[in-house]
Amino acid sequence: MKDRQNNETPILQISGLKKYFPVRRGFFQRISGWIRAVDGVDLSVPPGKTLGLVGESGCGKSTVARTVLRLLDPEAGSIRFDGEEISRLTEAELKPVRRKMQIVFQDPYGSLNPRMTVGQSIAEGLRAFGIRSTVRRQSRTAELLELVGLSADSSERFPHEFSGGQRQRVGIARALSVEPDLVICDEPISALDVSIQAQIINLLKDLQQRLGLSYLFISHDLNVVGYLCDQVAVMYAGKIMEEAPAMALFEDPRHPYTRKLLSAIPEPDPSRKGRTAEAFEAETEAEPRPEAAPEGCPFLSTCEDRDARCEHLEDAMYPVAEGHLVRCPKASGNVGSEGFPDCI
């Protein structure tokens, strides 16, 4: 991990990324405020590695994915793909870049056209990127289906003829058809049956090894993220609260939110039953409101460790160890002379 970071440019590097959505009210639909869905996010995916982006619904993780793919236009910030700044490119300029980054969606049924055979769906991407010969498209489609563990003759069948796991394989084949370097996986297994999830996880891992893919893996399932990812970023209310190598994050979580999230993982171990009892006797849940809290720590209202300084928290990440950053000066552990450590 370390040598790669030093020697190679990250496949994806985003910094200061912001995406706001307007809140419209009244008869004239005047803009009355902004939802800060993504509010200054820095992330980096090294080549051949997997960055996990975790958080609860509404934290902005899917908006990050969509903005990186330029399906949404960012308000501010930079998105560098393989060293090239893409946040201001026009649609035409984007086309060659799009080929290099693909997405696998959560719901494999909703993201495949029910009127097209699987073969047609996969070939669509090939045609769009300039493979004109039908024969070549067909042979490439067969190759791709085999790559994801489906028989080549499934190209004649329609999505409804496949099970959920098989459809997700088709979704992956489709993403891989244009030979991307980066695949953004947006909750790729959460719609699948338990006995099928492991098949898809294994497939994603195999493909990464064989093709040298990089993944931005978006999920709310911390067990999967802990298994699959090299580096993990925890997102809350549009901001990254903590980022660390996967093992460090699970073994030494620093941010109060990360700790809360980790203690809530339902682990298949009955000896943990009731272990989190005290932690969650809390009467009501406070949820992040992306509209509010322009200043201070976004986790302020729920945090048990808060004090007056948290209301005027600098917008900064504090280092804990190499590759481990946390958006909480107290939690970083290296408190400086004035109570706050040096931020980076």
Place this chain on the structure above:
Amino acid sequence: MALTEDNAGAPLLSVEDLRVYFHGDDTVSQAVDGIDFTVGPRETVCLVGESGCGKTVSALAVLGLVPTPPGRIVSGRIVFSGADLAKMKEEELRKIRGNRIAMVFQEPLTSLNPVFTVEDQISEAIRIHHPMSEEALRQRCVELLADVGISSPEDRLSDYPHQLSGGQRQRVMIAMALACDPELIIADEPTTALDVTVQSQILMLFSSIQLRRNMSILYITHDLGVVAGVADRVYVMYAGIIVEQAETVQLFGSAKHPYTRGLLASLPSRSRRGQRLYSIPGSVPNPARKPSGCPFHPRCGHAIASCRTEYPPMCDYGQGHLARCPVLFESAGRKVRR
């Protein structure tokens, strides 16, 4: 079937040989195909399985809520504190439903009525089963909301479902279920639509309510992590039948059925980093085209010729641990009584 409760008394709910079939144009889906389970007093029992295994249909059958047609309860006894619900008339069943047995559904936003306030919806069941004055009714709603951990319940009474967060909606659903002090709550994937932190709050809420009210809970889920967190006993369902039943610790410690073992081995976790995950080959069978013999045999690494033709008997490992796999039972040096 052997009684598996620690406490000697009769189970609160006992389901025997339940079969629910769905009739299509030219197919019959055997959604639930002969299951037996019991829920003891003050016990939390999990039915766990993947989509289409029949766990939700089993729960609906208990309450007489299977849509008929196309569904039909083909056979089975559903004995709830001495009375067979399967034989009851609709009017009699209505006195039990929402009153002595209540249900909590997966998706609170679709199961709450968007045009009624929280108070209307909680008080509905009380009005029907235990009529009382408006004043007392309001008081009862406030108590129930406080009971499920909703802050300033008086202010929430006049809220509509869309004004609540996902976790609060599920709390309201639970308050509705508790309204008539039921003896049994059936919770069908109550936390599947929720975030993990909210899920763990709701799970805690279930266990604290159960302790305070001495209820039984039949909990339906596909998530083995949730099972480990809530259940006293577990029934594992596959393709309409129960393939294994055991106390939770037993099940997670020494699963006896190849399907349960496969599921447990396939769970990703950080302790399995770097290892390849075990994965059960193939996919869940279509309920209308179930394999012959043991329905798991096409995906099973232990299958022998007889698995293809013979319906597997329940094999008793003792202490309430049963598994429907004679192959592993015999390889453990035990004799199958057929």
